[in-house]
Amino acid sequence: MFNIAEYIFKKMSKVRVRFAPSPTGFFHIGSARTALFNWLYARHTGGMFVLRIEDTDDERNRQEYLDVLEDGMRWLGLDWDEGPEVGGGYGPYFQSQRADIYRKYLDILRSKGRAYDKDGAVFFKVSGKKQVLHDAVYGDVERTEEKDFPIFRSNGTPVFHFVNVVDDICMEISHVIRGQDHLTNTNKHIELFEAFDAPVPQYAHIPLILKSQGQGKMSKRDRGALIEEYQQKLFLPEAVRNYLCLLGWNPKNDAEIMPIEEIIRLFDFRGIIKSNARFDERKMAHFNTEYLRALAPGKFDALARRRAQEAGIALPSDAKYVDSVFELCQPKTSNMETFPALVGYFFSDDYAFDDVALSKVQKKGDPAERLKLVRPIIEKVPFDHDSLYAALSELAEGRGEKPTDYFPAIRFAVSGQSGGADLFPMLEILGREKVLGRIDRAIERLQ
């Protein structure tokens, strides 16, 4: 759908936002959410999303750490318009390559008498005036920055507050969307912008993500805190992204699971929440399940194969067999972590008999007895749903029971479990011979 008004609006957009992480070797969920909100705002307004790397620490193996970050962002679908790999007219996009620029800007401050040396470092002289920050989320916040602060260390390297502001000026950043932990730092930044006679960008501080349990904000060590975890566990990135959108933002219409295009359309500062949000891995898991079940079969198939191989399941060369198993099990899949257990018995006769499952099955009568009665049916009756069900019904009726009374025992014999794929399709996929063998083996083991 082409909307001419929207097209013109986006062409005229001067919005430039940036995500400026320092490569630490981790991609924290809070950082990811900050990147996401910047990206959403850029896409909503038709502006530019800049990725700038704050790599001032030379000690680290930058490439490897950078890869984690870039992989994570690509995985989440957060493509940047300017920055590493893609370039742009405001480079370089690595702070480690901008030393000359920082010296130049330091000279400006010196010439204005706003910078002075102390203990070998360079300090910025604050105005000491009360300032009002007009934050797009928190409204007007009054505060005074009282202490001069260092902008160059005694080893000659520039400090975060300084480089952050200088880069934002150089890159013509129009909106700064960042974590609420920077709210009180903003006074330092405004002081700096004003000292350079540069326009202060529009700020939008977003709430922090708190640990699901205990005190404080989410830290690297908390479970579920790293994007890498979700990549490894084969979460669907769309699900993670969708959940993250709703942590600290709300579309005000009760919608939760929705396509990213819809979120981009609805995203605005008005919907951003002021209070910090606690991370809920259960809700996140629910989103993942929903997305998994709605996934196009071809995509699910690829994911399933990857997970099966990872789990050491030897998939047969018969692609039709594998496909039919995955197709049958997709609606029962809640996550890819436990997926191997869901399908393992389709690919190996060496599957475990689950104790908990067994006790459930035993509540419906002695499974060994039931299997003995079922065996002749499996052996002789045509191996299709209608015939098997009819024969099972007849058997049950003769004993004053229902056919479903026999389901759990059969399922358990064939899969070692009490739940999983639909029973008859499962039997048909496995085939008569295998089912028979498994029933015999189960009778033996259960006696």
Added chain:
RNA sequence: GUCCCCAUCGUCUAGCCCGGUUAGGACAUAAGAUUUUCAUUCUUACGACCAGGGUUCGAAUCCCUGUGGGGACGCCA
């Protein structure tokens, strides 16, 4: 310690700006219905306006105080 921000079910939140709702939705939990097993789905239940003062005929909504939670005060970013 100083400063800043926040405050609705266990959790994420709508409602608040512009006072009048049986305070709505989602996750989780429980029960029931549907189902040819297991699931799904559907229905229902459970469950909240932090406290105290104002203002008002009337306060979740406006004001103040307290309490609680979070954050910032680094030659970290």
